[in-house]
Amino acid sequence: MSEPLTPAPRAAGRQPSDTRKLVAVLLGLTALVTLMLCAFALPSVNSGPHQMPVGVTGPRATAQELEHKLDGSEWDVTFYDNTDALTSAIKERDITGGIAMAAGQVDVYTATAGSPMGSSALTTLGNTLAAQQNTKATVHDLVSFPDDDPRGAGLAAAALPLIFGGMVPAALLSRIFPGHAGLRTRLAGAVLFSLLAGAAVTAFLQYGTRSLSGTYWLTALGVSLNMAALSMTFIGLEALIGIPGLGIGAVVMMFIGNPLSGLSTGPHWLPDGWSTLGQLLPPGASGSLLRANAYFDGTGAMTPALALTTWVAFGLLLNFTADRRGPRTAGQDTSPAQAQPVAS
Structure with missing residues (x-):
């Protein structure tokens, strides 16, 4: 009479682990959806004139x-x-x-x-x-939107592209030019991309959809400053702590900066503390700078430009710190001495 088969201990031990992983994933996704709902719903629910x-x-x-x-x-x-x-x-x-x-x-x-x-x-x-x-x-x-876009739809639609314009290039440059050796190349690429993309985005909004007025190059430089602020910060976060740095930056800019930017409503349509925080983050500062340059001939541009410049400086500080730490930051570079085989 044959002995009954018993499950392998390894398979039995794997089942609780898979269950825990599934529960953790489901709870994490639920928290993420709830966070997204709070981030976008609360500003809308509490919107209205505030001082x-x-x-x-x-x-x-x-x-x-x-x-x-x-x-x-x-x-x-x-x-x-x-x-x-x-x-x-x-x-x-x-x-x-x-x-x-x-x-x-x-x-x-x-x-x-x-x-x-x-x-x-x-x-x-x-x-x-x-x-x-x-x-x-x-x-x-007294100061209206252009006749071709009387409701300012083009300005409102620029919110997410302005964020992605700093986030996506940072992620791509970090992947194409990885590690300590590629850090300065990433920074140079971020600056050049910011200038090119700022000119292109402004040209589309001003001459394509005719959503903007004002001096083209002044507006384009403001958009470029926004993209530089974001890309420098994202590259610095990635250089210091890797992929999680990009994730942290994305969560802050997408779930906090974007809903509190006031780009489509104006900052005074949010509660005072929320509005202040939103204007300190790049999405809100870039929206205010774009509005000032495109419709008010630069009036009111100083504060948002200073905020974005501070973010550029912060990004450079992160990158400088990563550069001083050397190859240990990325863990991908090796020194010549490490690369040579040991003679037997």
């Missing part, structure tokens, strides 16, 4: 009454002596829009290219005030 700077003008008693009425969590109201001062403040980006009150007349001044959602909310507010006086509000859009 949005606006101006009012008109008869002092009427305007100051409106100023006290509106000042709060939604609007940050400033009184101006006349309409010229109000419109000048809008063009200089001191405020996002304003309302001029007069007897039986309400004029709303907006800058749609600066804050599309804010301009819409301010127009709604102006219409409400006008209805209280049994009249209609007159809307003046």
Whole structure:
């Protein structure tokens, strides 16, 4: 009578390990999906005017009454002596829009290219005030999007390409020119790509879809600065800690930087702390710089340009640190002494 077959110990030992791996993968994927939902849903749910700077003008008693009425969590109201001062403040980006009150007349001044959602909310507010006086509000859009793209669809669509324009080249260059020996080649490639891609992206948006106006080369340099900030940082992260560095950078830029960038709405459409963080990260800073150069002749470009320059410096610091650490960073290079066989 033959003995019964028993399963091999190795196969039996492998089953719990596979189960644990499957559970870990499923939990990780669930956490990732939840993180993505939180990253993109929370800014949308909490969107709206948050301390949005606006101006009012008109008869002092009427305007100051409106100023006290509106000042709060939604609007940050400033009184101006006349309409010229109000419109000048809008063009200089001191405020996002304003309302001029007069007897039986309400004029709303907006800058749609600066804050599309804010301009819409301010127009709604102006219409409400006008209805209280049994009249209609007159809307003046001082800085609008180009006629060929009146809703700014091209600007909004540039969000993800601007991020991928820094992330993908860094990943490819790190793979094609790996290790310590290829570090400086990767940096040179990132700089050259940023200049070429910045010129190409700006040309497409300005001359292809006609979504941008302003000085072409100024706008192109701003886009190039964004791509350099991202690619330098990604290359530095990869040089220091390998592939996980690229993953960390991608998560931060995609799941935090992109939803908080305010590119399609304007930064004041997010809660204050979120908006501040978003403007410090490359996606938000690049969006603000693009908006300033493309529609406001560079007005308001200093702060986002400084933020992106800081990221470039941070990326260079990461790469400098990796360069000082030498071949141990990538673990792929070997010194000549290591490469030669030992004589017997």
